[in-house]
Amino acid sequence: MISTLKIKVALYKQCVDFVESRFDIIQNTITEIQESLTSETKSSAGDKHETGRAMLQLEREKAGNQLAEIQKIKENLSKINSSNTTEFIGLGSVVYTNKSNYFIAISAGELKVESELFYAISPNTPVGQLLIGKTVGEEVVFREQPFKIEKVF
Numbered sequence: 001m002i003s004t005l006k007i008k009v010a011l012y013k014q015c016v017d018f019v020e021s022r023f024d025i026i027q028n029t030i031t032e033i034q035e036s037l038t039s040e041t042k043s044s045a046g047d048k049h050e051t052g053r054a055m056l057q058l059e060r061e062k063a064g065n066q067l068a069e070i071q072k073i074k075e076n077l078s079k080i081n082s083s084n085t086t087e088f089i090g091l092g093s094v095v096y097t098n099k100s101n102y103f104i105a106i107s108a109g110e111l112k113v114e115s116e117l118f119y120a121i122s123p124n125t126p127v128g129q130l131l132i133g134k135t136v137g138e139e140v141v142f143r144e145q146p147f148k149i150e151k152v153f
Helices: 004-039 046-078 126-131
Strands: 094-097 101-104 109-113 116-121 139-142 145-152
Touching: 004 046, 004 094, 004 101, 004 109, 004 116, 101 126, 116 126, 126 139
Parallel strands: 101 116
Antiparallel strands: 094 101, 094 145, 109 116, 139 145
């Protein structure tokens, strides 16, 4: 049986890797858009050129917004102390229920530690909001499905 600390550290690392990967993808997209904008020369088809530049500007803006969002997610993730354990569910908690296991951190989807499956969810998600502040033995209902909290660390 893997220790609770090792589980939490492994889940935290997977979330950090997830965020870093998304950050790199967005950075590369911004770089490509920048290169496209600077390398594009004025052609004789002026309107077509301006439309292309406008589309690239919109793409750059969208990527910039995604980058800002990733920065916020990184900031939230940095607030987690993976060696901390608490009785009540909060940011950084690992939660076992009779239905699924959760890591309250960021929305990163399905994560696996050893053979155990966890869902990395943000405290702002509907399930996250239901779980925050609860403790072992309590029951929550999500989409008419009741589930009981079995373990929190």
